[in-house]
Amino acid sequence: MSDGFLHESFHGVDWGVATADAIAAPPPPPPERAGHFRQWTDDIRQLVGVTPDTHRMVAGWPLLQPDGPGSWDHAALDRCDRELDALLELGLRPCLTLFDRSLPQWLEERGGWLERDTAEHFAAYAAELGRRYGDRVTRWITSTDLAGPTLADHVAGMYTPGRGIGRAGLPAVHHILLANGLATRALRAVGVSGRIGTTVTLVGGYAATDDPFDRLALDRLLSWTNRLFLDPLLLGEHMVTEDDDVSPVQDTGCVRPGDLDVIATPQDLLGLSWHTPFRVTAPENLARALPADKCQSRLNEVNRLLVGLGFAVVPFDDVETTAYGWPILPEGLADAVADLHDLYGDLLPPLSVVDNGMGDLDLVDETGHSDDARRLALLRARLSWLGRVIQRGVDICGYEYWSVLDNLEAKFRYTRLYAMAVPDHEPPPRPPMPSDWMRAGAFAGPETQGPAAGLTLVPPGPRDQRVGAS
Numbered sequence: 001m002s003d004g005f006l007h008e009s010f011h012g013v014d015w016g017v018a019t020a021d022a023i024a025a026p027p028p029p030p031p032e033r034a035g036h037f038r039q040w041t042d043d044i045r046q047l048v049g050v051t052p053d054t055h056r057m058v059a060g061w062p063l064l065q066p067d068g069p070g071s072w073d074h075a076a077l078d079r080c081d082r083e084l085d086a087l088l089e090l091g092l093r094p095c096l097t098l099f100d101r102s103l104p105q106w107l108e109e110r111g112g113w114l115e116r117d118t119a120e121h122f123a124a125y126a127a128e129l130g131r132r133y134g135d136r137v138t139r140w141i142t143s144t145d146l147a148g149p150t151l152a153d154h155v156a157g158m159y160t161p162g163r164g165i166g167r168a169g170l171p172a173v174h175h176i177l178l179a180n181g182l183a184t185r186a187l188r189a190v191g192v193s194g195r196i197g198t199t200v201t202l203v204g205g206y207a208a209t210d211d212p213f214d215r216l217a218l219d220r221l222l223s224w225t226n227r228l229f230l231d232p233l234l235l236g237e238h239m240v241t242e243d244d245d246v247s248p249v250q251d252t253g254c255v256r257p258g259d260l261d262v263i264a265t266p267q268d269l270l271g272l273s274w275h276t277p278f279r280v281t282a283p284e285n286l287a288r289a290l291p292a293d294k295c296q297s298r299l300n301e302v303n304r305l306l307v308g309l310g311f312a313v314v315p316f317d318d319v320e321t322t323a324y325g326w327p328i329l330p331e332g333l334a335d336a337v338a339d340l341h342d343l344y345g346d347l348l349p350p351l352s353v354v355d356n357g358m359g360d361l362d363l364v365d366e367t368g369h370s371d372d373a374r375r376l377a378l379l380r381a382r383l384s385w386l387g388r389v390i391q392r393g394v395d396i397c398g399y400e401y402w403s404v405l406d407n408l409e410a411k412f413r414y415t416r417l418y419a420m421a422v423p424d425h426e427p428p429p430r431p432p433m434p435s436d437w438m439r440a441g442a443f444a445g446p447e448t449q450g451p452a453a454g455l456t457l458v459p460p461g462p463r464d465q466r467v468g469a470s
Contacts, residue, residue, distance in 0.1 A: 006048050006380070009387030014398035015044050015052035016093075018354055020100055020144065020406040022060025023083040024076035036357070040401040047380055055087055056095035056141065056400060059129060061122075062104045069121055077132065084136045095139035095194075098126055098183065101149050101159075113150050113172035116254070123182035127190050134192035139398075142180045142198040144354075145273055146229050150176050156305065171254035174263075177232050181262035199271030199354060200229050204336025205278035208289045208314055213282035217311035221280050224309055226340065234347045236264035243310065266349070269397055272340075273354045277332035279316045283307040290314045324404075330381035334389045341394045352398035353386075 017037045041052050063076045087094045099122065103112050112118060126142065143149075148159075150172035157164015180198045187196050203225035207214040223239055228249075231239040237260060238247040249255070281289040286303065290312075303312040319327045333353070341348060390396050 006383055006387055009390045010048050010050075010383070010399075013390075013396060014054050014093075014352070015048070015050055016054030016056060016095065016398065016400045017041070017052055018056040018095075018097075018400045018402045018406075020058055020402075022063055022100070023057045023080050024060035024063040024073070026079070036403045036405065037401065040357075043376060043379055046376065047383060052401075053091065054093045054095055054138065054398070054400070056097060056139070057083070058097045058100040058144065061099055061125060062102050064129075065104050065125060066106075068104075068106050069124065072128075080133065084133060088136060093138040094136055095141065096129070096133065096137045097141040097144050097199075098122075098129065099143045099149075101144070103149075112154070113175050114154060114169065116171075116175055116178070119175050119179035119182055122179040123186045126183035127186040130187040130190040130192045134187070134190060134194070137192065138194045139269070140187055140192060140194050140196045141271055142183045142196070143176065144199055145201050146173075146176050146180070146198060147201050147225070151225075151228065167248055168252070170249045170252050173228060174232075174238070174249050174252075174254045174259070177229065177263045178259055180233075181265040184265045184267065185262070195268035197267045197269035197271055197349065197352070198233075199273050200226070200233075202226065202272040202274050202333075202336050202340065203278070204332060204339060205280050206335075208279050208281035208285065211282065211285060214280065214285060214289075217282040217285075218280040220310040221278065221313075222339075227343075230340075230344065232260060232263045233267070233270075234264070234344050236260045269350045269352050270348065271352045271354055272337070273356070273402070274333050274336070275356055276326040277329055277336065278313050279327075280311050281314050283310065283312055286312045286314070328378065330378060331385045333382060334385035337386065337394060337396070338389050338392075341389075348395070350395045350397035352400065353396065354400045354402050356402050357404045 017040060019037075045051050059080060060076070064073055064080075065071060066073055084094045084096075103118070107115075107118055107121060110117070122142075126140075130140070150169075152158040153160060153163055154169030154172040155164060155166060163169075184196050184198075203222060205218055205221060207218045219242070223241065227239045231237055232249075238249040238255070240247045286307070290299070290303075299313070306312050316327045316329070319329060321327055333355070337351065337353075386396065386399075
């Protein structure tokens with residue numbers, strides 16, 4: 001694709017950078033990620049001919065309200081004021097995220113997102129920040145990710161030991177969606193001038209084979225990720241599984257009359273946080289799709305969790321990977337966005353992509369130096385595929401770069417752990433498994449605990465097994 005194609009396709013898209021640093025915190029030393037942001041800015045200027053002028057940061061709820069509802073750390077509020085003013089003086093448009101995974105401790109002690117009151121407290125917090133900063137913030141994002149602090153934490157137990165309680169944790173999903181709707185209404189009620197939306201982690205993938213059961217497995221993955229959050233947001237109803245025609249969230253009893261109307265409050269935009277595509281197979285095909293000499297024991301352990309939901313993940317065949325093990329598939333993001341549009345159509349609000357780069361700290365050449373030409377070529381390829389989707393009518397209103405250095409601990413623990421491939425010269429990473437993930441059937445109800453009946457999982461390979469790109 002030519003640069004002219006990119007210029008035409010991305011006319012009117014807001015380009016920017018994002019950071020997970022809380023602006024309510026005392027200013028840290030100059031962050032290392034600044035170099036990556038400058039690199040992104042230079043890349044976009046070369047490829048698209050524009051300079052990113054939006055900058056999105058996290059407000060930092062635990063820092064602003066450390067002692068309970070109605071109490072505020074005024075020094076932290078003042079730091080937010082100064083940071084927003086500094087961005088405006090630089091000619092940048094400030095965008096503010098209200099929540100990034102961490103709740104104030106006083107809410108954690110009360111049960112966090114498992115408790116309905118957390119949604120009410122979040123709306124009050126959003127209203128106060130809207131009153132203070134509503135004239136300077138051009139875009140409000142209620143959360144960096146709806147799945148991380150709910151599905152990943154309270155259901156699967158990825159972050160805090162002992163927190164994963166399987167399907168009993170699904171009320172957290174409902175409550176964070178309710179919090180988004182209440183906060184959106186609260187921000188509009190105080191008259192903020194900027195657009196309002198939230199962020200979901202966009203999951204995309206491909207069936208491992210042409211087997212119809214692999215395609216069904218892919219549909220199940222997308223149901224338990226994309227649809228779990230977007231059905232309530234866009235359709236006003238909780239996701240219903242196709243296998244047994246039940247709503248896992250609704251069945252927990254957490255939904256009250258009127259809740260789904262609040263959750264479906266229209267959004268000005270929808271953020272899509274993108275990492276990497278998945279290759280998906282049906283549990284009964286796992287042994288064939290994941291030969292023993294090509295697997296990691298950790299991948300088997302995560303599949304032991306996933307098979308209870310009717311799908312499993314396997315490496316791509318003959319696909320180059322980054323140092324994180326992410327497959328280099330420039331079309332992956334565009335395909336995932338297109339699939340989302342096929343599912344929801346005109347119900348989708350304008351989309352703003354938040355991209356975690358290539359999943360490498362740096363792309364280097366054979367001499368160990370930064371390979372600028374290769375990085376630009378891969379970025380051009382990804383944007384060209386995305387440009388085709390825009391030309392076909394999908395409304396993409398923004399594209400931000402979220403440094404791979406943000407949330408680095410989680411990326412090292414999980415992204416590489418389950419990326420399914422690492423360079424030939426490096427042994428597979430073996431961080432400790434979350435204790436909750438060792439229990440079979442974390443997502444299953446009491447009557448379906450354990451792996452699918454009759455399934456024999458692939459045995460783990462030797463401890464020193466090297467895993468290549470395939």
